Amino acid sequence: MGDNARQEKGSSQTLKAVLGVRDLVFSGAIPAGERLSEISVSEHLGLSRTPVRAALARLEQEGILEAIPSGGYSVRLFSAADVADAIELRGVLEGTAARLAAERGITPARLAALRALIQNLDTVVLPGPDKMDLDAYMVLNAQFHEMVAELSGSRIVQRELERVMQLPFAGPSAFLNAQISVPAFRASLTFGQTQHRAIAHAIEMREGSRAEAVTREHARLARINLDFVLKDPALIERVPGLVLVSN
Template sequence: MAEQQASGRQQTAKALLGLRDLVLTGQLAAGERLSEVALASRLAVSRTPLRAALQTLEQEGLLTPLSSGGYEVRRFSRQDAIDAIELRGVLEGTAARLAAERGVAPARLRLLSELVERLDGVFGQVPGSVDFEAYAGLNAEFHRLLAGASGSDLIGRELARVTRLPFASPNAFVAGAEVEIPAFEATLFVAQAQHKAIVEAISRREGARVEALMREHARLARHNLDFVLERQPELKGKVLSLAMLAS
């Protein structure tokens, strides 16, 4: 059973990394409707892991779901992705500052603290042993709770919209990173240290400090974006064809 689960994760990671590469390198054109059958054959994976990869890239903002079913590739520039990440940092920073200034209910603060403790548990004792799948789930919940802590439904709605922009998701680059990009593991340790500092600043009602922390936290996604593009120099200065799920 354990071997089957490991094989399934590897197939999903293979599909995700392969599909993302096809989009980033422009081998799949902007506006192109994607065929599951053709992509599964091209990437040498079954349709189950391919569907998981398609859903992830939608969350990352690289793909757009079609009303008739399926997905098409989105088009945007590198600067669009950078701006989307920056915008998330601004909105999350504002949400965190308001949470600190207005005060957070003890129950919500406990939930945030418990999530940070659980995130500690995904880091293994040796390098390369991070549970990326568990990290992604807990990290998404942390950011969801943090957005709600501001007490502003308006900010919550805008954050939900922004995180669907290219690479603006808090989990951009997490899925599949253990297979191809081990350097991303180091950014997770930094992110976790920031999670702890963010909760501490909110509990101490330090609005200015937590706003700055959140903006730095979002910029980890910018670091990872630059890392990916530097590995593929041919993407510099080009319009990227992407389909969007970004620290």
């Protein structure tokens, strides 16, 4: 096996380990505060200790695990304030991305792609909360937020956004699973789509301040959802990672 093949295999195994450990943590299978044994995790995932070791170090960098002074890692316990701060940070970074996209301008091809994405979201949202295809919305919503980050033209902003979105409750779709059975939540998606259109229009018109302000306000919808979800244990279980949050 050549060096490149070995590197690709190693990267694949590390990614598999990262996803496996993240799933164990986010599902609550490994409680907050519990120490992760490299050996037990390796056995559970059916992987060697080398990719598991790399995965644990990566998840510590993401802030999901904490390094133990005596060695190893434990699952981090988050406060409600931690979650709120993560959402706020996402809003700041996404707002910066939207402002940069507006101020720097985007190509006609990218503008056409942005308009098409907004139209696709409209198609999903306009039938109304009761008839909305939530799975389709989740996919398109994620694509919209990824596009805003890319349109910034800043690899630094993109990298930091990717980092904060690794937290289980910070991403733009974090609370959507909890919204399925709550009419008020589903109705809020219509307002969120209004904000999507306003963000896209501000970028198109090269209105940087407006793009940033609307994007930051859009992120605050998640704060409202967070406050609602934390009051209902049944909803908490539907949001990956919220089992790690202490009330």
